[in-house]
Amino acid sequence: MxxxxxxxxxxxxxxxxxxxxxxxxxxxxxxxAAPEAKQIGDYLKPVFDVRLRYEYRDQDGLESSNSITARARAGLMLKDLHGFSALVEAEGTVALLDDYNSGAAGARPFNPGQTAISDPENLEMNRVWAQYERNEWAIKAGRQRIIRNNAAFIGNVGWRQNEQTFDAAQLSYKAEAASISYVYADQVNRIFGKDAAGGAKEFEGDFHLIDGQFDSPIGKVGAYAYLMDVENVTKVGNNTVGAYNTFDLLSGKLYLEGAYQSQGNSNSFDYSSGYGHAHYTLSCEDTKQSFSFGLEYLEQAFVTPLATVHAFNGFADAFIGDRIGLSKNNDGTRSNNYEGLSDFYVKYTKKGLPYGLVGKAHAHYFLTDSFDNSYGWELDGVLVKKFNENFTGLIKAAYFFGDSRPDIAQITTDLSYTF
Structure with missing residues (x-):
């Protein structure tokens, strides 16, 4: 040429x-060369996970429970298409062994004389949402999973088979060193499923959830305001504002959090209450272990109805109804000798155990908010085995030794596969 x-x-x-x-x-x-034509697989992604679980739970004064449940989630995600994305996902749980109490009237099985294991049979749409992102901004609407900070106030209760989701619209901004989000929800779909009665099925009302955090010279700083007017379970409605800070101290990290809460329903009782959480964590990378000790404090009236409560105050869930607020009477008093909670705890994690296991051991000592009466203490242990990037096994055991409350024993083992 x-x-x-x-x-x-x-x-x-x-x-x-x-x-x-x-x-x-x-x-x-x-x-x-001419650009390759886009294939349908470039835009669509299947979403699938399944978990098979056996759980034993015994509480003094009730018959023990045994459950074998299988949970599957399956859906299809539209990946980023000029800023748009979407997801449709169904969730189903079946009881292969139903010798237990799901803990909510209407849900199956419901056997009030047995200890509660909150994994009822259920079939529903778990998540259905659409999202648009442009630069640092995103807007998302539909049934969605929402988790904030450490899930102490807003979470998805991922430990249970049926997930907690929010029917909500969310506007968020996320930059390298700062983020902020606002969520409006009118319904929270709880873990007891679509067949449960009343407030066990869902919380209805107006939920305004505001979160922000940024990197500062003293570490990561965050603040939040959760304004919740719950129409169908008025005793759990509340307005909560708080802040937290994580920063380096010596060779570890110190986490500090404080919050103030008042009643959130105009037709509910009037109250104000406080919350505090402090813990220090030391990680030893060379020996693949970490140590943590802390105190979580809730005054008597303080509640966290949208939290992932299982992650706090011991795996035996001895205080789950108190923390959600279901032990409150309509006048604000408590129905089961609950006088607030002071949870002193120590946690130890060890990676690199034989056969690729990760081990965790926790100890808790529980007092009232005035520190003058003991509820009891608890020991927890967990072993996790990750076989590959998709397949994980777990064994978890907990025992609550009650002083003013009944003893609780719990053992859980499960296998999960995620695609």
């Missing part, structure tokens, strides 16, 4: 600089 022909080809291919035209030759001009 001579130079004139080369220049003609170059012009057809697109604009070149004068220097490129001047030096154009047969070795310099390569016609680019």
């Amino acid at each position: 001579n130079t004139k022909k080369s220049i003609a080809v170059a012009i057809c291919m697109g604009p070149l600089t004068l220097a490129q035209l001047a030096t154009a030759g047969s070795d310099d001009l390569v016609v680019p």
Whole structure:
């Protein structure tokens, strides 16, 4: 090909600089290949996970319970398409062994004389949402999973088979060193499923959830305001504002959090209450272990109805009804000798155990908010085995030794597969 022909080809291919035209030759001009056509798999992604679980739970004064449940979630995600994405996901739980109490009237099985294991049979749409993202901003609407900070106030209760979700619209901004979000929800779909009665099925009302955090010279700082008017279970409605800070101290990290809460329903009782949480964690990378000790404090009236409560105050869930607020009477008093909670705890984690296991051991000592009466203490242990990136096994055991409350024993083992 001579130079004139080369220049003609170059012009057809697109604009070149004068220097490129001047030096154009047969070795310099390569016609680019046509871009590959997008396949349907570039836009759509299947979502699937399944968990098979056996759980034993015994509480003094009740018959023990045994459950074998299988939970599956399956759906389809539209990946980023010019800023748009979407998800449709169904969730189903079946009881292969139903010798237990699901803990909510209407849900199956419901055997009030047995200890509660809150994994009822259920079939429902778990998540259905659409999202648009542009630069640092995103807006998302529909039934969605929402988790904030450490899930002490807003979470999805991921430990249970049926997930907690929010029918909500969310506006968020996320930059490298700061983020802020606002959520409005009118319904929270609880873990007891669509067949449960009343407030066990869902919380209805107006939920305004505001969160922000940023990196500062003293570590990560966050603040939140959760304003919840719950129409169908008025005793759990509340307005909560708080802040937290995580920063380096010596060779570890110190976490500090404080919150103030008042009643959130105009037709409910009036109260104000406080919350505090402090813990220090030391990680030893060379020996693959970490130590943590702390105190979580809730005054008597303080409640966290939308939290992932199982992650706090021991795996035996001895205080789950108190923390959610279901032990409150309509006048604000408590129905089961609950006088607030002071949870002193120590936690130890060890990675790299034989057979690739990760081990965890926790100890709790529980007092009232005035520190003058003991509820009891608890020991927890967990072993986790990750077989590959999709397949994980777990064994978890907990025992609550009650002083003013009944003893509780719990053992859980499960296998989960995520695609």
